[in-house]
Amino acid sequence: MRRHLRILDSALAGLARNPARTLAVTVVYALLVFLVASLLMCVQGLRREARRLLSGAPELVVQRLAAGRHEPIPVAWTTRIEAIRGVRSTTPRVWGYSFDPPTGITLTLWGAGSVPSGLLEPADGTPPTPQEGGTCLVGRGVAEARFLGVGDRLPLRAADGGLFAPRVMGVFTADSSLLTNDLVVLPTVDARRVLGVEESLATDIAVHIPREQEVDTVARKVQELWPDARTISRRQMLQTYDAVFDWRSGIWGALLLSSVLAFSILVWDKASGLSADEQRAVGVLKAVGWTARDVLELRAWESGLVSVAAALAGFLGAQVHLLLFHGALFARVLEGWSATFPTFVVAPRPDGPTLLLCLALAVVPYVVAGLVPAWRAAVTDPDSVIRG
Amino acid sequence: MALRLGGSMLRVAVLGLLALQALAVGALWAWGEVVDRRLAAAAATQRVLAGELQLTDLALFSEASYCRHPTGADLFAAHADHPAALEHFPAGSVVPPPRSPLPLPAAPGDAP
Numbered sequence: 166m167r168r169h170l171r172i173l174d175s176a177l178a179g180l181a182r183n184p185a186r187t188l189a190v191t192v193v194y195a196l197l198v199f200l201v202a203s204l205l206m207c208v209q210g211l212r213r214e215a216r217r218l219l220s221g222a223p224e225l226v227v228q229r230l231a232a233g234r235h236e237p238i239p240v241a242w243t244t245r246i247e248a249i250r251g252v253r254s255t256t257p258r259v260w261g262y263s264f265d266p267p268t269g270i271t272l273t274l275w276g277a278g279s280v281p282s283g284l285l286e287p288a289d290g291t292p293p294t295p296q297e298g299g300t301c302l303v304g305r306g307v308a309e310a311r312f313l314g315v316g317d318r319l320p321l322r323a324a325d326g327g328l329f330a331p332r333v334m335g336v337f338t339a340d341s342s343l344l345t346n347d348l349v350v351l352p353t354v355d356a357r358r359v360l361g362v363e364e365s366l367a368t369d370i371a372v373h374i375p376r377e378q379e380v381d382t383v384a385r386k387v388q389e390l391w392p393d394a395r396t397i398s399r400r401q402m403l404q405t406y407d408a409v410f411d412w413r414s415g416i417w418g419a420l421l422l423s424s425v426l427a428f429s430i431l432v433w434d435k436a437s438g439l440s441a442d443e444q445r446a447v448g449v450l451k452a453v454g455w456t457a458r459d460v461l462e463l464r465a466w467e468s469g470l471v472s473v474a475a476a477l478a479g480f481l482g483a484q485v486h487l488l489l490f491h492g493a494l495f496a497r498v499l500e501g502w503s504a505t506f507p508t509f510v511v512a513p514r515p516d517g518p519t520l521l522l523c524l525a526l527a528v529v530p531y532v533v534a535g536l537v538p539a540w541r542a543a544v545t546d547p548d549s550v551i552r553g
Numbered sequence: 554m555a556l557r558l559g560g561s562m563l564r565v566a567v568l569g570l571l572a573l574q575a576l577a578v579g580a581l582w583a584w585g586e587v588v589d590r591r592l593a594a595a596a597a598t599q600r601v602l603a604g605e606l607q608l609t610d611l612a613l614f615s616e617a618s619y620c621r622h623p624t625g626a627d628l629f630a631a632h633a634d635h636p637a638a639l640e641h642f643p644a645g646s647v648v649p650p651p652r653s654p655l656p657l658p659a660a661p662g663d664a665p
Binding site: 170173174177178181213214215217218219220221222223226228235256258262270271273275277279280281284304306340341342343344345346347348350369371397401402405406409470473474477478480481484485487488503504505506507510512513514515 | 561563564567570571574575577578581582584585586588589592593595596598599600601602603604605606607608609610611612613614615616617618621623624625
């Protein structure tokens, strides 16, 4: 034990002899681990949130396609869909988009009969009243962009060219902004008027199927009834979001790959070739009685300490980035041209694969790159090593 | 410039620093768990909203309709404006096209 501690002391003294180099490698290593860990934990967090929130989505959505495009669907279809065994109810959804020129936001207009009040911010202690004609509920992003509060009016351009300015009856809480940020919820009658959707039509139909196992059968029967129908099950919705986040992490991963490569070159340069001084030091150690195993242990301590310190620092940075700064680095990339972007919290919950990947990235290459040349020097005759 | 500390003092300092880092990582890990539990509790309320309004998508990418509602987007939604239109929205680079092609209608004679 004492012997190992002495070797550890020697390794620390060796690192302290060249603090600039030690610090440079640690900082670059930590940055790399920070980026990879932030990315992985951010994507995992978003995927987790998508699964949690969308588990309340309708089991099946039926769209109508015309010329391959999404077209309004006849409300009369609901009667025949409800007659299919396994379907409990259907809801014709009326929704669409409206561009808001002053702010550059594309608003999502949503027709609804009622909204759970727990998700609305109370104004002056009074709960928002239920929706009536000429009123709306807006998401936090819309309220902030248009400086709206309860009682203000939100002017919208209706499909017939006229102005429609519903009064804001409530603002969705910031907590729900991942679902509601750009949403303007209107009574269905008003949504029809603004979007120009006739009474006999809807944007699509949400189908409530209590038994999950029957969703595929219902979907197939709907397609048998209407060849121009397209069905989207909740499972497909969740798969879409998995694909979105996989794709995105893949793109960022590809971008990070260049950093990993650059870093590998640095590590190889720093660790693989022993300088003349280091070779001489190995020769001296061998000459005063150190075995090749002791020399290797010394190098393993040196590389191990640097990489563990860097991995911990990088991981710490990633956690702080996600917890305190809400993944601000990646939010910019996600934001794109969106004029409004939800503020969302992602909880960093590192799982086994993330930890293993960070350790594999930080610890293994540096330790290996340091050990190989040290082993080569250690098994050579001390005299020839000292003389170079 | 070299650090001048006694061998065992340097060892204690460095190992202490590493232990401190590990403790901080552990503390933030625990904080992350607390935040996640809070998010899970909040999600229960939001699930009610998603059920009530029948919402199917997250309000993450609002710059283009096919990015705002990727679950309901057409295969060629990015090129919907005209046949040779090029995808130009930044979000288009992070929202992929649907994974599977549109489901085909069942052929006559298929088992129900």
